Amino acid sequence: MTDYRRLRVALLGAGAVGSQVAALLLRHGQELADRAGATLELVGIAVRDPAAKxxxxxxAELxxxxxxxxxxxxxIVIELMGGIEPARSHLLQAINSGADVVTANKALLATHGPEIFDAADQVGAQVYYEAAAAGAIPIIRPLRDSLAGDRVQRIMGIVNGTTNYILDRMDTEGAELADVLADAQRLGYAEADPTADVEGxxxxxxxxxxxxxxxxxxxPLESVHREGITGIDKAMMDAAxxxxxxxxxLAxxxxxxDGSGESISVRVYPALIDRTHPLASVHGANNAVFVQAEAAGNLMFYGAGAGGVQTASAVLGDVVSAARRHIAGGVGVGESTRANLPIVEIGRVTxxxxxxxxxxxEPGVLATIAGILSEGRVSIATLEQTVVTEANGEPGVARLVIGTHKALEQDLSETVRRLAASGVVERVVSVLRVEGD
Incomplete structure (x- = not known):
């Protein structure tokens, strides 16, 4: 057996992911040591209740x-507690004590990432977070390292397994959202309070x-435009x-x-994807991230976006990387956020x-609607009309499904508002953006 340098590893949290990380560290210690070039000794697991199942x-002694x-x-300190506090304070303490840190805490990084990365830069430590964005899917390293010499143009991601499970079943089975959500909660895909998932x-x-x-x-998290899926119903799925x-x-x-230079848009909302697009074939609770880069072209990363043992895989990959860095020596590599591109509001997106x-x-209704669209600088790409017949056999209302060409979001939004107030529209049934074209 090779005599490796010993590195002390602390684990904060032993929930679904943390317990699997600990078990794999103990079970595959020698194999991980051979990969890392160091013995990874799990010296303790910090929890609120040591007696919990x-x-x-x-x-028990850990x-x-x-x-x-x-x-x-x-x-090396692994933070898998979740939430903001005390996770933030513990990570900062670990960094300031000279440890590298590994976290899967997306909420913490989205709200306090700059503070944590700056603290690591000050002392030459490294923050690893492969499991924070898409569970087991390796996407952080490709974006941070593999594509660092390229120009990423666009990312479209299915990054929440609960909502993908719900929407997939609504699509394939014709089910209603409330019924599928209840099933997802029974199966453990959704929390008892599903707000964080279904509201985006x-x-x-x-x-x-x-x-x-x-x-x-x-x-900043507040710069991300966010809409959830609670307004999606069976009629909208059927029309799609x-x-x-x-x-x-989609994220x-x-x-x-544009003429004023470069900017970025970051948004989350339910959107229509053509069934021939790779993201359309992502079923169940799986995640996928579709990256479009200037030189590399189209890349897709697919797999389990959650799950204890699956996410533990990404965490342990970070632990091995941290161990290798300790053995090699030198300061950690800081985050590259120097571009400082302005972040635009959704109204400026096309x-x-x-x-x-x-x-x-009635006669003239289509002409009125076409006029409102034209005045709003929105052109019609497709139009389909069906008549909804009343129970007595008399014609009722006409249902129009209008596909638009690309236009500024602010123009499209204002046009929909004017349509709703026009007097000829009984009801705006649904409005969904189209992505991926």
Missing amino acids: RDADLP FTTDVEPLIVGSD YDAAQKAAILASLAFHTTV RHAGYVVKL VCERLT TSYQITLEVDD
Whole structure:
């Protein structure tokens, strides 16, 4: 057996991911040592309740509630507690004590990333966070390292497994959102309070992290436009399917260029994707990130976006990288956020829409609607009309599904508002953006 240098590893948190990280560290210690060039000694696991039931059978003597001595005495600190505090304070303490840190905490990085990265730069430490954006999918290193010499133009990501599971079943089974959400909660895909997932907060945090890496610019969470999926219903899914689309909750990070120079847009919302697009084939609770780069072209990263053992894989990859850095010596590599590109509001983004309206089935209605669209600088790409017949057999309202060409989001939004107030529109059934074309 090779006599390796010993590195002390502290683990903060032993939930679904943390317990699997600990189990794999103990089970595959020698194999990981051979890869890292150092023995990785798990010296302790900080938890609130050492007696709580875990997902893995771990030695009781490793558990402690005394976090500070564990952090100060370690070379690598793995933070898997989640939340903002005390995770933030513990990470900063670890960095200031000279440890490298590994985290999967997307909420913390999306809100306090610059503070944590700056603290690491000050002492020459390194922050690793491969598991923070897409679970087991390796996307952080490709964006930070492999594509560092390229210009990323756009990222479209399905980065929340819960919403993808819900929308996929609504699409394939014709189910209603509330019914699928209840199933997802029973199966453990969704939390008892699913707000972070279905309202897009989780995806927005991941979008901020991905955009910061892709465009070398600090992206505050409040700069991410966010919409959830709670307004999606069966009728909208049916209309999308009929038009050759599928609905996905997308994180879109885009480089924009106009006469005033370059800027970026970061947004999360349910959108229509053509069924021939690679992202349309992402089913169940899986995640995928589609990257468009100037030189490399189109790249797609696909896999499990959550799960204890799957996410533990990404965490342990970071631990091995941290160990190799310790053995090699030298200061950590800081985050590249020097581009400082301005972040624009969604109104300045160019998009296209699918607008579904219920209108009076009378002469002149189409002309009125076409006039409102034209006045709003929005041109029609496709138009389909069906008449909804009343129970007595009499014609009722006409349903129009209008596909638009690309236009400024602010023009499209104002046009939809004017359509709703026009007097000939009974109801705006749905408005969905089209992405991926």
